[in-house]
Amino acid sequence: MINAIPLTIIPLILFNIVGIADGDRVWWSEIVGLTMVSGAHWVMTLGDLMISFGIVILFLEILKSVRASTSTITNHIASTAVLIVYVIEFIVVGYCANSVFFILTLIALFDVVAGFSITIRTASRDVTFGHSVDGVP
Structure with a gap:
């Protein structure tokens, strides 16, 4: 049953918790700043980190959808509701x-x-049309 819960709900919940607590401006705050060899300054904001987290969650969701199980349809419906x-x-x-x-x-x-x-x-890969099991139509 836990497989039926879409993981994309985690970034939604986190975003709302941070948004309710601090509003919109927190997403642009710097978390890490590094000076590169080229002399340019690279900055990662909390918003960048949240997007990166969302991409990792998307990868895990795609891995979940590859498995064929009874909770797959429930997960698709719940994912649509989250969207x-x-x-x-x-x-x-x-x-x-x-x-x-x-x-x-x-x-x-x-x-x-x-x-x-x-x-x-x-x-569609699991369904065969027009052939019997032994290959004789």
């Missing part, structure tokens, strides 16, 4: 109207599309 929450929050909630949340919404969209595509592709 709808992302879209609604992006449109309605003030602290969600930024590029970090938009990219997290795209990650949730890719999760839904990839999950359904992989499941359909896997299911």
Whole structure:
């Protein structure tokens, strides 16, 4: 049953916790800054870290969708519901109207599309038409 819960809900919950606590400006705060050999200064913000975390979650979700199980359909339905929450929050909630949340919404969209595509592709491989088991039609 735990496999039915979409992992893309984790960045959504974290974003809302941070957003309620501190609003929009926290996503642009610097976490790490390094001076490169070229002399340029590279900065990683909390928003960059959140997007990176979302990409890791997307990878784990794609790995989950490759397995064929009874919870796969439930996971797809729940992932679609999470995507709808992302879209609604992006449109309605003030602290969600930024590029970090938009990219997290795209990650949730890719999760839904990839999950359904992989499941359909896997299911079509398991179905054979027009041949018997021993190869004689």
